[in-house]
Amino acid sequence: xxxxxxxxxPAPDKVxxxxxxxxxxxxxxxxxxxxxxRLCLMxxxxxxxxxxxxxxxxxxLGPVVPGTVVPNGAKVxxxxxxxxxxxxxxxxxxxxxxxxxxxxxxxAEWGHPSDNLGGILAVADWVSRNAVAxxxxxxxxxxxxTAMIKAHEIQGVLALENSFNRVGLDHxxxxxxxxxxxxxxxxxxxxxxxxxxVSQAWVDGQSLRTYRHAPNTGSRKSWAAGDATSRAVRLAxxxxxGEMGYxxxxxxxxxxxxxVLFKGQEFRMQRPYGSYVMEHVLFKISFPAEFHAQxxxxxxxxxxxxxxxxxxQIERITITTHExxxxxxxxxxxxxxxxxxxxxxxxxxxxxLLKGNLTARDYEDDVxxxxxxxxxxxxxxxxxxxxxxTDYHDPQKRSIANALQVHFKDGSKSQEIAVEYPVGHRRxxxxxxxxxxxKFRINLARRFAARQSQAILELCSQPARLEAxxxxxxxxxFVI
Numbered sequence: 104x105x106x107x108x109x110x111x112x113p114a115p116d117k118v119x120x121x122x123x124x125x126x127x128x129x130x131x132x133x134x135x136x137x138x139x140x141r142l143c144l145m146x147x148x149x150x151x152x153x154x155x156x157x158x159x160x161x162x163x164l165g166p167v168v169p170g171t172v173v174p175n176g177a178k179v180x181x182x183x184x185x186x187x188x189x190x191x192x193x194x195x196x197x198x199x200x201x202x203x204x205x206x207x208x209x210x211a212e213w214g215h216p217s218d219n220l221g222g223i224l225a226v227a228d229w230v231s232r233n234a235v236a237x238x239x240x241x242x243x244x245x246x247x248x249t250a251m252i253k254a255h256e257i258q259g260v261l262a263l264e265n266s267f268n269r270v271g272l273d274h275x276x277x278x279x280x281x282x283x284x285x286x287x288x289x290x291x292x293x294x295x296x297x298x299x300x301v302s303q304a305w306v307d308g309q310s311l312r313t314y315r316h317a318p319n320t321g322s323r324k325s326w327a328a329g330d331a332t333s334r335a336v337r338l339a340x341x342x343x344x345g346e347m348g349y350x351x352x353x354x355x356x357x358x359x360x361x362x363v364l365f366k367g368q369e370f371r372m373q374r375p376y377g378s379y380v381m382e383h384v385l386f387k388i389s390f391p392a393e394f395h396a397q398x399x400x401x402x403x404x405x406x407x408x409x410x411x412x413x414x415x416q417i418e419r420i421t422i423t424t425h426e427x428x429x430x431x432x433x434x435x436x437x438x439x440x441x442x443x444x445x446x447x448x449x450x451x452x453x454x455x456l457l458k459g460n461l462t463a464r465d466y467e468d469d470v471x472x473x474x475x476x477x478x479x480x481x482x483x484x485x486x487x488x489x490x491x492x493t494d495y496h497d498p499q500k501r502s503i504a505n506a507l508q509v510h511f512k513d514g515s516k517s518q519e520i521a522v523e524y525p526v527g528h529r530r531x532x533x534x535x536x537x538x539x540x541x542k543f544r545i546n547l548a549r550r551f552a553a554r555q556s557q558a559i560l561e562l563c564s565q566p567a568r569l570e571a572x573x574x575x576x577x578x579x580x581f582v583i
Contacts, residue, residue: 108356115298115350118370119305122257123297125376126284131252136378138566140248143206143255145563146386146539147217148581149546150205151198152181153463156549159441160201163326164194175232177225180581181550188222188229192282192336196221196329202463203325203445206527207385207394208255209427209495209503212262214274216384218328219254222282222336223247224578226289231575242289244577245570250285252381257281259380263498264371270364273310275331280304282335292343299348303338305360306352317434320443373498383501386527388538390455391463395428396448398522399505403455405520406507410456414475416511420456420483422448423506423521425491433485441466452507453479494523503528550583 131137154160165184166172177191178184184194196218199205206217224247231241258281267276283304287297310331314323342348353360354369361369390400399422410417424433434447444450444466453476455461464470491504506521526535543563547556559580562569569577 113351115302115348116353118353118372119298119301119350121372121376122280122284122301123294125257126253126288126297127294129253129376131249131378133252133378133382136252136381137248137570139381139384140251140255141563141566141569142386142536142539143217143251143381143384144220144244144248145543146388147199147205147220148180149543150200150202151195152546152550153204154198154201155181157201157463159322160197160325163197166190175229175236177229177232178578178582180224180578181583183583186225188225189333189336189340191225191229192222193326193329193333194221195225196332197326198329200328201325202391203393204387204391204463207387208259208262208380209385209394209501210259210263211266211496212268212274212277213394213427214258214262214277215328216255216258216281216380217251218275218278219258219282219285219332220251221329222286222332223250223254223289224574225333226286226336226339227574228578230289231573235573235575241573241575243570244572244574246289247574247577248570250289252378253376254281254285255380255384256376256378257284259384260372260374260376261370263373265365268312270366271311272364273312273315273327275327276309278328278331279307279309279335279338282332283338286336287339287342290339290343292339296342298350299346300339300342302348302350302352303342303346304335306349307334307338309364314442315431315446317436317443320446321440322442324442324446383529385503385525385529386535386539388527388535388542389525390451390461391445391466392451392461393432393446393448394525395425395432395503396451396505397525397527398503399424399428399448399507400451400455400461401522401525402505402507402520403452404459404461406509406517407456407459409517410509413511414457414479416513417479417482417509418512419510420452420479421506421508421510422452422483422485423488423491423508423519424448424485425495425504426487427492427495428505429485429487435480438471441468444471447480448485449480449483450476452483453477456509501528551581555580 176185258277287300494502504523508519509517
């Protein structure tokens with residue numbers, strides 16, 4: 104009996120070659136993309152610095168074997184660690200994502216494209232330190248910004264029409280793929296090497312979303328992206344040692360990604376790769392909240408003053424939202440840990456109504472013990488507005504709308520506050536940039552003395568100087 108399966112090695116899947124062509128050949132010429140990447144670099148590193156205040160994060164950082172220092176290794180900003188690039192990528196990636204405060208991309212799949220900075224910065228720093236040690240020219244921060252733009256684009260464009268969450272896979276698969284592509288190029292890999300490395304990323308085991316959803320929500324969601332971007336560095340290094348790739352990793356009948364993990368469906372591509380994603384990326388500026396709730400929290404903050412002295416008179420609270428928010432963060436019942444709370448729209452809204460603000464500290468156990476929070480959660484209902492759901496996917500809008508209204512026991516009600524676009528949206532960029540810069544300034548002050556913070560601020564505020572700075576010198580600004 105014959106299986107009738109050809110053993111002729113096929114040409115690489117088009118998804119692989121498109122990524123490789125983009126990474127190795129596409130010239131990024133968008134001034135807006137580079138300027139946004141600069142802001143993204145600042146914001147992302149700032150988020151990592153803030154996370155260093157949380158022992159739950161810092162306990163995971165450092166070398167695998169305590170005390171290890173790697174000669175010419177990559178340095179971890181805000182720390183004294185100098186590590187191999189794989190472990191450095193994990194450290195930086197975990198810091199960045201820990202507080203759920205870095206940038207976001209929302210489409211059929213969601214995610215956080217700046218998660219890729221873990222692998223990008225670790226590899227670029229390691230390559231640069233070894234180049235300097237060998238008397239060669241290091242990479243510059245322009246190279247880092249270019250890699251960020253391209254990683255954002257790969258992750259974001261793949262997410263536009265392809266929902267990995269609907270088949271139970273976590274969005275960090277796209278971090279692994281995007282990071283693998285760009286770090287292979289940063290390590291000197293050519294088109295063929297990028298194809299082979301990216302095939303390794305797709306054939307690799309992929310994370311389930313178990314740790315993001317009730318009843319198992321847990322802190323792995325805060326280091327999953329660090330794991331993915333560090334795995335990307337590992338796969339790139341293996342490939343550049345000559346390890347073969349798997350050309351039909353996606354399309355192979357029975358054994359390929361599509362058949363095994365994507366219900367037999369091929370990826371749909373809405374647009375070619377360019378610089379669209381970086382230009383349209385969403386910054387989390389105001390609140391460390393899951394992005395589908397950003398506008399709901401903003402509405403709650405606006406309502407805070409109106410509710411002063413009336414909290415015990417509330418009968419019910421209506422959150423009018425979009426389908427993705429209902430699917431991801433509409434959560435009833437007990438919340439077991441900070442990771443559970445920052446993925447519950449009712450919790451975030453309740454804290455904002457009570458305090459007029461929401462910070463990372465508000466997810467900790469001592470704050471959650473306030474009985475008023477759960478009392479308000481029990482009175483909330485989430486209702487889908489189909490127009491909000493449509494506008495969420497509209498490429499001309501990409502809104503993340505929420506509306507909030509409070510109904511009182513005496514039959515009266517508050518004004519309904521509707522917010523279509525969060526302050527981190529491209530449509531509110533002029534309003535958001537000064538706030539983003541303030542956020543960065545505050546996060547620098549958490550870790551560095553005034554003189555060091557000021558030196559970093561001055562460097563990051565001068566685009567031409569920043570782009571010309573060798574990567575190793577830039578990272579040295581962040582060493583304590």
